Amino acid sequence: MSYSEPARPAVRNAHHRGSGTGGARLTVGPISAAEHLAFVRAQRSVSFLQTPAWGQVKTEWRSESLGWHDGRRLVGAGLVLHRPIPRLDRFTLAYLPEGPVIDWxxxxxxxxxxxxxxxxxxxxxxxxxxxxxxxxxxxxxxVKEGIVAPDTKRLTDVSCQWADPVGARVIGQLEDAGWLPQSPEDGFGVGHPQFKYEIPLAGRTEDDLLKGMNQLWRRNIKRSAKEGVEVTVGEDLKAFHDLYVHTAERDRFTPRPLRYFETMFAALRAEDPERIRLYQAHHQGDLVAATLLVRVGAHAWYSYGASSTEKREVRGSNACQWAMIRDSLAAGCDTYDLRGITPTLYADDPHVGLIQFKVGTGGQAVRYVGEWDLPL
Structure with a gap:
């Protein structure tokens, strides 16, 4: 990466007055994976990218767990991924994806x-x-209005339902402290997406969720059931990966190797047996769709998906999604997270189909603060 702006003057002393800690001074230092996991389990929602196990998945990075202490009390935690500079291994980029878990x-x-x-x-x-x-x-x-409006090019051109004052304040404080925003124009970059699509689950029933979906989604869910599509929670990562590679060739993206998913499954399951699940949709013995669900506390994520080109009419992908949504609701989750979307809405954008697929679930588009860098 490169920086066009000068770095901020040297950071202040490592002991500072905490936010929401009664005026106590906070200290930061390494904590064990067990301490980190215990802190995660005490929270209502934490990104799976901020769990100790995620450091074992990202084998190309060195990972460590850091904790914020108010005296002896652990009040915050973060997974830090370190990537060294080529030929200068002593220096690293320290990355905290979708974190840290602190009081913002x-x-x-x-x-x-x-x-x-x-x-x-x-x-x-x-x-x-x-x-x-x-x-x-x-x-x-x-979002639908923005897609059909001829003069609307970006989601940010559409009046929003709700603006969070906390988010605005965080952006202001980051700017004042010398942090540099890294959010790309189209919403996708080398990091994690700033714009996501989520389905609120708290206080809702299956009927509520179905009513919130558009007619096409409801029809496809019914169609998959009528066609006899059976969705099961399985273990066959090789079958998933074969279908995933097929999907990558069709949709023109670079697939991850099978070893990545094997490592991901082993690490997340070792941390919590319910952390990750593989859903497989079969029609008359043929695997027509497969998806990965990750859950931490009350937040569930649709992480990866694959579908066959043949038999698309039986709607295996919709069947998998509906099974994951129902299971997330039954597990007491507040949010079902469909992950990233782009903020571009014009018809010629190659990602608009992805937005249309996700908006059919009846959820909501959410903009986050995005990723920020601090040159040291």
Missing amino acids: TGDIDAWLDPLAAHLKTHGAFAIRLGPPVRTHTWSAAQ
Whole structure:
């Protein structure tokens, strides 16, 4: 990466007054994986990218768990992935994807300054993080209106349903502290997406969720059941990967190797047997769709998906999605997360089909603060 702006002056002392900690000074230092996992389990929602197990999945990075302490009490945690500079292994980019797990509602300098001081001392040349903080939410109806409006090119051109003042405040504080926004124009980049599509589950029933979907989604779910599509939770990662590679060739993206998914399954399941599931949709013995669901606390994610080109009319992908949504609801989740979308809405955009597929679920488009870098 490169930086066109000068780095901020040296970070302040690594001990600062905490936000929401009664005025106590926070310290940052390494914690064990067990301490980290216990902290994650005590939260209502934490990104799976901020679990200790995720460090074992990203084998090309060195990982460590850091904790924020108020005295002896652990009040925050983060998984840091370190990537060394070629030929300068002593220096690393320190990356906290969709984290850290701290109190973002108050003075964030009290949390991020000691983090920067610690990482700089241990050889980081820059920090990248992605606060799990929303800024804007658009209803499914608003997204649909934006797609059909001839003069609307981006989601941000559409009036939003809700703007989060916490998100606006976090952006302001990051800018004031010298952090640099890394969000690409189309919403996708080398990191994780700033725009996502989510289905709220809290307080809703299966009937509520079906009523919220568009007619096409409801018809496809009924069609899959009528055609006899059977969705099961399985273990056959090789069959999933074969179908995933087929999907990659059809849709022109680069697939991950089978070994990646084997590592992901082993690491996440070792941390929690219910952390990850493979859903497989079969029609008359043929695998027609397969998806991966990840869950941490009350948040569930559609992580990967694959579908066959043949037998698309039996709607195996819709059947898998509906099974995952129902299971997430039954598990007491607040959110079913369909992951990234682009903010571009014009008809010629190659990603608009993905937005249309997800908006049919009746959920909501959500903009997050995005990823930010601090040169050290």
